[in-house]
Amino acid sequence: MPILHQMQVSGNCYKVRLAARQSGVAITLRDYGLHDGSTRKPAYLAKNPNGRVPMLEFEDGRVLPESGAILWYLSEGTPLAPADRWARAEALQWMFFEQYSHEPYIAVARFWLAFAPPEALQQKRHLVPEWHAKGNAALGVMETHLAKHEWFAGGRYSIADIALYGYTHCAADGGFDLQPYPAVRAWLQRVAAEPGHIPLAETW
Numbered sequence: 001m002p003i004l005h006q007m008q009v010s011g012n013c014y015k016v017r018l019a020a021r022q023s024g025v026a027i028t029l030r031d032y033g034l035h036d037g038s039t040r041k042p043a044y045l046a047k048n049p050n051g052r053v054p055m056l057e058f059e060d061g062r063v064l065p066e067s068g069a070i071l072w073y074l075s076e077g078t079p080l081a082p083a084d085r086w087a088r089a090e091a092l093q094w095m096f097f098e099q100y101s102h103e104p105y106i107a108v109a110r111f112w113l114a115f116a117p118p119e120a121l122q123q124k125r126h127l128v129p130e131w132h133a134k135g136n137a138a139l140g141v142m143e144t145h146l147a148k149h150e151w152f153a154g155g156r157y158s159i160a161d162i163a164l165y166g167y168t169h170c171a172a173d174g175g176f177d178l179q180p181y182p183a184v185r186a187w188l189q190r191v192a193a194e195p196g197h198i199p200l201a202e203t204w
Contacts, residue, residue: 005044010054014166022194035117094152109132132176139184150190
């Protein structure tokens, strides 16, 4: 059975747990501490030199880091994978958007404001307005799309939605107000109503 090396509070790890549950793939969880530096120790770095989670480890010793890559692997041959060439390109478009324009601000604000030690946060406090400005810009892009579409790729729920849901649904932890984004809020409710949905806090 594949092992997901993860941190429970991480939105990137949550995406993988959600996709695994909804695609019917059984995995085992191996948890790491948020502040204990365990992913920077030699044993972990030997498997993933980037020193980050999530990482999916297979019984034959292969490892697959990066949440987007893991989502693609898990969704292969399931309804979560976009069905045609254009829809797959749409999914990649939004997954790249999530990692480049969304996660660096919404997820980063969440980490520093909700989980970082207070003394560490003080050193980053001056960056909070920028995180909020750029995170809200990303939410605005999502709102524009969702005002006209129910889902992000191929006209149906897919890994593109999972990728964006991971940190959007807990954006309030980072000081983001979703009230100005009614289409985003309606989409969050649709995702939460999908069969096999699990909340962020649920263990496997």
